[in-house]
Amino acid sequence: MTLTSMLKATTAATLVFAASAAFADSHATHPDTGEALATEQTFTYRVGDESPSYDPGVAEDVDGSAVVRDLFEGLMNQDAEGNLVPGVATGYEVSEDGKTYTFTLRDNAKWSNGDPVVAGDFVYAWKRAAAPELASPYAWFFELMSIENAAAVVAGDMEPSELGVSAPDDLTLVVSLSQPLPYFPQMVTHATTFPVHKATVDAFGTDWTTPENMVSNGAYVMSEFVPQEKLVRTRNEMYWDNENTIIETVTKLVITDENIALTRYLAGELDQTDVPAGQFPRLSAERPDEAISVPSACSYYYTINMTDTTNPALLDVNVRQALAMAIDRDVIVEAVLAGGQKPAYTFTHWATAGFETPDTPMASMTQEERNAKAVELMTAAGFGADNPLDVSLIFNTSEAHRSVAIAVSQMWKQTLGVETELGNQEWQTFLETRGNQDYEIARGAWCADYNEASTFLDLMQSDSGYNDAKYSNPRVDELMAEAKTSENPQAAYTEVEQIIAEDMPIIPVYHYAEVNMQSADLGGWPFTNFEQNWYSKDLYKIAE
Amino acid sequence: MLSFIARRLAVAIPTLLILVVLSFVLMYAAPGGPFNSERPLPPAVLANIEAKYGLDQPFWKQIANYVVGVVTQFDFGPSFQYKDRSVNDIIAQGFPVTLTYGAWSFVVAAVVGISLGAAAAIKQNSWLDYMAVGFTIGAQVLPNFVMAPILVLIFTLWLGWLPGGGWNGGQWENLILPVIALSTSYMASIARITRSSMLEVLNTNFIRTAQAKGLSPSRVIFRHALKPAMLPVLSYLGPTFVFMITGSVVIDIFFSTGGIGRFFVDSAFNRDYSVIMGITILVGSMTILFNLLVDVLYAWIDPKIRY
Amino acid sequence: MLPHAKDVESVGEAVQLAEVQGRSLWADARTRFFRNKAAVFGLILLVCVAIFAIFGGFFTQYERDVVDFSLMGANAYKGVPSFETGHYFGTDASGRDLYARIVQGTAISIMVGVVGATVAVIVGTLYGATAGYFGGRVDGIMMRTVDVLMSIPFMFVLILMLVIFGRSMFMLFLGIGLISWLDMARIARGQTLTIKNKEFVEVAHAIGVHPLKIILRHIVPNLLGIVAVYATLLVPQLIIFESFISFLGLGVQEPNTSLGALLSEGASNMFNGTIWQLQFPLIAFVFTIFAFFFVGDGLRDALDPKDR
Numbered sequence A: 001m002t003l004t005s006m007l008k009a010t011t012a013a014t015l016v017f018a019a020s021a022a023f024a025d026s027h028a029t030h031p032d033t034g035e036a037l038a039t040e041q042t043f044t045y046r047v048g049d050e051s052p053s054y055d056p057g058v059a060e061d062v063d064g065s066a067v068v069r070d071l072f073e074g075l076m077n078q079d080a081e082g083n084l085v086p087g088v089a090t091g092y093e094v095s096e097d098g099k100t101y102t103f104t105l106r107d108n109a110k111w112s113n114g115d116p117v118v119a120g121d122f123v124y125a126w127k128r129a130a131a132p133e134l135a136s137p138y139a140w141f142f143e144l145m146s147i148e149n150a151a152a153v154v155a156g157d158m159e160p161s162e163l164g165v166s167a168p169d170d171l172t173l174v175v176s177l178s179q180p181l182p183y184f185p186q187m188v189t190h191a192t193t194f195p196v197h198k199a200t201v202d203a204f205g206t207d208w209t210t211p212e213n214m215v216s217n218g219a220y221v222m223s224e225f226v227p228q229e230k231l232v233r234t235r236n237e238m239y240w241d242n243e244n245t246i247i248e249t250v251t252k253l254v255i256t257d258e259n260i261a262l263t264r265y266l267a268g269e270l271d272q273t274d275v276p277a278g279q280f281p282r283l284s285a286e287r288p289d290e291a292i293s294v295p296s297a298c299s300y301y302y303t304i305n306m307t308d309t310t311n312p313a314l315l316d317v318n319v320r321q322a323l324a325m326a327i328d329r330d331v332i333v334e335a336v337l338a339g340g341q342k343p344a345y346t347f348t349h350w351a352t353a354g355f356e357t358p359d360t361p362m363a364s365m366t367q368e369e370r371n372a373k374a375v376e377l378m379t380a381a382g383f384g385a386d387n388p389l390d391v392s393l394i395f396n397t398s399e400a401h402r403s404v405a406i407a408v409s410q411m412w413k414q415t416l417g418v419e420t421e422l423g424n425q426e427w428q429t430f431l432e433t434r435g436n437q438d439y440e441i442a443r444g445a446w447c448a449d450y451n452e453a454s455t456f457l458d459l460m461q462s463d464s465g466y467n468d469a470k471y472s473n474p475r476v477d478e479l480m481a482e483a484k485t486s487e488n489p490q491a492a493y494t495e496v497e498q499i500i501a502e503d504m505p506i507i508p509v510y511h512y513a514e515v516n517m518q519s520a521d522l523g524g525w526p527f528t529n530f531e532q533n534w535y536s537k538d539l540y541k542i543a544e
Numbered sequence B: 001m002l003s004f005i006a007r008r009l010a011v012a013i014p015t016l017l018i019l020v021v022l023s024f025v026l027m028y029a030a031p032g033g034p035f036n037s038e039r040p041l042p043p044a045v046l047a048n049i050e051a052k053y054g055l056d057q058p059f060w061k062q063i064a065n066y067v068v069g070v071v072t073q074f075d076f077g078p079s080f081q082y083k084d085r086s087v088n089d090i091i092a093q094g095f096p097v098t099l100t101y102g103a104w105s106f107v108v109a110a111v112v113g114i115s116l117g118a119a120a121a122i123k124q125n126s127w128l129d130y131m132a133v134g135f136t137i138g139a140q141v142l143p144n145f146v147m148a149p150i151l152v153l154i155f156t157l158w159l160g161w162l163p164g165g166g167w168n169g170g171q172w173e174n175l176i177l178p179v180i181a182l183s184t185s186y187m188a189s190i191a192r193i194t195r196s197s198m199l200e201v202l203n204t205n206f207i208r209t210a211q212a213k214g215l216s217p218s219r220v221i222f223r224h225a226l227k228p229a230m231l232p233v234l235s236y237l238g239p240t241f242v243f244m245i246t247g248s249v250v251i252d253i254f255f256s257t258g259g260i261g262r263f264f265v266d267s268a269f270n271r272d273y274s275v276i277m278g279i280t281i282l283v284g285s286m287t288i289l290f291n292l293l294v295d296v297l298y299a300w301i302d303p304k305i306r307y
Numbered sequence C: 001m002l003p004h005a006k007d008v009e010s011v012g013e014a015v016q017l018a019e020v021q022g023r024s025l026w027a028d029a030r031t032r033f034f035r036n037k038a039a040v041f042g043l044i045l046l047v048c049v050a051i052f053a054i055f056g057g058f059f060t061q062y063e064r065d066v067v068d069f070s071l072m073g074a075n076a077y078k079g080v081p082s083f084e085t086g087h088y089f090g091t092d093a094s095g096r097d098l099y100a101r102i103v104q105g106t107a108i109s110i111m112v113g114v115v116g117a118t119v120a121v122i123v124g125t126l127y128g129a130t131a132g133y134f135g136g137r138v139d140g141i142m143m144r145t146v147d148v149l150m151s152i153p154f155m156f157v158l159i160l161m162l163v164i165f166g167r168s169m170f171m172l173f174l175g176i177g178l179i180s181w182l183d184m185a186r187i188a189r190g191q192t193l194t195i196k197n198k199e200f201v202e203v204a205h206a207i208g209v210h211p212l213k214i215i216l217r218h219i220v221p222n223l224l225g226i227v228a229v230y231a232t233l234l235v236p237q238l239i240i241f242e243s244f245i246s247f248l249g250l251g252v253q254e255p256n257t258s259l260g261a262l263l264s265e266g267a268s269n270m271f272n273g274t275i276w277q278l279q280f281p282l283i284a285f286v287f288t289i290f291a292f293f294f295v296g297d298g299l300r301d302a303l304d305p306k307d308r
Helices: A003-019 A062-071 A119-130 A140-144 A150-155 A198-209 A258-266 A280-286 A317-325 A329-337 A367-380 A399-416 A427-435 A454-460 A474-485 A490-503 B002-029 B043-052 B059-073 B087-122 B127-141 B144-158 B172-202 B205-212 B217-255 B260-270 B273-301 C005-021 C025-035 C037-059 C098-134 C136-150 C154-164 C169-195 C199-206 C211-247 C259-268 C276-303
Strands: A042-047 A076-078 A084-086 A089-094 A100-105 A165-169 A172-176 A220-226 A230-235 A249-254 A272-274 A291-304 A390-396 A419-425 A441-447 A506-518
Touching (some): A042 A258, A084 A089, A119 A140, A119 A198, A140 A150, A258 A272, A258 B144, A280 A291, A317 A399, A317 A490, A317 A506, A329 A399, A390 A427, A399 A419, A419 A427, A427 A441, A427 B260, A441 A506, A454 A474, A454 A490, A474 A490, B002 B273, B002 C136, B059 B273, B087 B127, B087 B217, B087 B260, B127 B172, B127 C276, B144 C259, B217 B260, B217 B273, B260 B273, C037 C276, C098 C136, C098 C169, C098 C211, C098 C259, C169 C211, C211 C259, C259 C276
Parallel strands (some): A042 A249, A042 A272, A390 A419
Antiparallel strands (some): A089 A100, A100 A172, A230 A249, A291 A441
16 A cells, blocks of 8 residues: 555545544445545446336346346356356356356355345246246347257246256256357356345235335345436345445436436536547547546447348449448548447457457458459449449437448448438337348447357357348358357357458448546446446445 | 316317327337347247237237226236336326426416516516517527526536436426426417517507506506406417426436436337327326316406307 | 417408408508518518528538548537638538538428428318308317317327338428417318308309309408418427427438437537537527518518507
């Protein structure tokens, strides 16, 4: 500890003492970093929309999952780097064939009403989430986890009791998989796999998630909830690691307009908010300590309809290549978005664990070379000044998507003389149009479900439900199947990326970054967690 | 009078039915369903969800079930988007909020608007009149979605006097900015109508006679002029109240007040059929009720009107 | 926010009065209109706004939909309004010339207002005149229908329609027209009731002229004064209304724009050091609305000489 931080700590301690007895037990310094802690340990942040649900089995969105991670605790947690650390389970063992996982639960984990957390709570929660009666939109997650009989249970062909999970005793949970899955342990940090208190659910039905009724096992309990306004969570005294929890109160405010949210942040009402598109350079110049950009696990791309309902010109690989080359990605990330995003020449996000971005011809060229090549390819395809190509590009309504689409259409026009008709559709309509291949080119984005390249590349398989291009290449299918069980799948991923770069069924545009304003005294934020999975229990406020 | 009210209420029922069918048909015709998402749900999961909400049944059966549920049990069904909540829960939470700031805005707009308009008319061509006219012209033109962020900028960021949003159960600090943003343009309209109507009344023979008889000016205004001058204002107040409810869309978006306006827009975008229907029916009923109320008041003030 | 029915109805009375007295109503009205300073000012303003909307595009070297990539993200200091760069009003958030966009926005806003008002006035007048002319049961049913429709929160229905059927100009006009014809129908009916007892209508009826012809030839022309006033006052209201729809993102779609869309974008970028993105659209918006307001008020006063 340096002298200054020592002094700060002393001041903080004095302040704590002077302030009030209620704060007397608050930490004077952070146990690991030794930073002096502020007397008032609260965290207030902004989200844009209310989440559909805070029931772990039903929660489906990113913001809702963040709340659920505070209220409930699963078998494993992630640390600031995204590595697995013990949660309710102290650890796990894998069988020889890689198909059976045995988790050992800690004996001091408690629900907020004092009941012990037992393996049966997990079994109940998993069966409940997979069962047709709950109709959870995330029921498919158990299929993704390759849990035995998951598909049949979700489809209603088997009783939920047949699901491959059991509790031989209160502290042991056994999971049977239908095939070995190297990244399975990563998946138990997902909200869908969190335990649920059966007695509470039985007593209150769908009302069990209200603040009065909810019984949870996480570091926090829900103390107040006004939909579309705010959700407040306070420290759970029953939590097994309660003494290491520093933040007392976490408040999530729903503020639709990101500019209003920014104003309120500047007025000191919020500790964290999103940076509106294009404002990052200005804000980082004005407040370098607070404007923060970190990679976030999503890729932005344009998918090309490759079925016979498309524009016939797009079936020509030269045209697809030319369109891909003519996009000046540097302009898009630096001028249009300007928030630390990275140009994308591969589908898989560059920061994905273990993934090495392969060298594709396009990535190594300069934009002038790409433009020249694009013109050449376009001419080869029979299009030119006297025979310009017309395409349509659809995107779902959003300022940012619109700006990107406008920029791209202008680049295509300037470089290739392509006339682009922009179509702006409401989210639900857009999904339907794209899912029915009723488009020529459409905006797409994919976010990682877990930190491994297959979460992206699975989409390129012919039978993937999310393959909106309807791209089909037997070699890709073969490589992806191989990668599932392979010890070192990275080589296969690299080859798949190279094939995609040649066939160009999708045009990668950029890799997302998360751009936030965050008050400088907030400590413990997991910037290096690729999936941006944060836990309030790891956060703390540093004394001024 | 009673038979008039009864007749109007009888019309309300087919009106609401038309509203229900209209919105139901609109929703049914819509592309995209409430359960589409970025990653399309596996068919088995989708089937489970549709079965749970009765969406697997034929159209006529869905609408019949819905109407029966609403009429017999006052049950508007579950929300498709907010899976832990029913439409009744959402309305029970959001409507009182909207009603609170809507009613305050209404009162502020009416009281200030009428006083300002009347004062301007009485002191015609004075500086007060010019100020009032200037204000009404300016305020009518400034859209509230421009005004709301300006208010937040001034009162929250620069002055730091008021919170930039939130509701906190209806604390007065949270109420002020929404009420200003919502009431200003209606206040201006009311002031304008009051002024011109008041001027017209003040120029009638009957007021001139009263003045000639030597009645005190305040007596002339309060006893004789104000009541007839209120008639046009009154017929404007009915729709105004409904506009306050509609205006909650903007207020909820900017001030995070959690009223029904935000729920309505959200549910329209998310195809949350049951929430849309619930809110539409609610607002429809309010409209009918207020038009009726205004007509009754009108009849009470103006005895010439016969029904 | 629709024009006030009372304002307009007295115009109808005045028109009929003039008819009876055999004076040339329109000539009188013109004289009175041009004596009204505010109205003349409004008219001049309206002409200026119209010239700006139609010919404004010739005075800039920029296209409204061309993005200057070098300005994107650097708006706050490079997109400042300036005569040197030729961006008289600066650039918008996407680096497009704001002047060119305001020219187009003004044109589209006025068009939405005028077309919407025309739809409303035509439908409303014909509907009201028909109901009033036939009277009796037909009138009862038609006006009850209007009562029923008036109780529908059309703002909500319009939002639903735009979300569901996609945003198009056609939908916008349809929706706006739907909302505003009801009042016009009521006013037109009221006036028709008095007109239809006039001799010239009764004579036409007696010699067996087809009712449709009577409505179109004899009744509707007598409603023109009212229609003109109502329509002029409706236009600014519809422009305000469109701006609200644009704020919700349901209005005119890119790369086209309207004053409402520009205002809403400007308001959201207000804190970001690009205040001109709000300033200039607001000025154009205010001028346009004022022009219509003043002209409408002036028309009303001119056609209804009652001292106000």
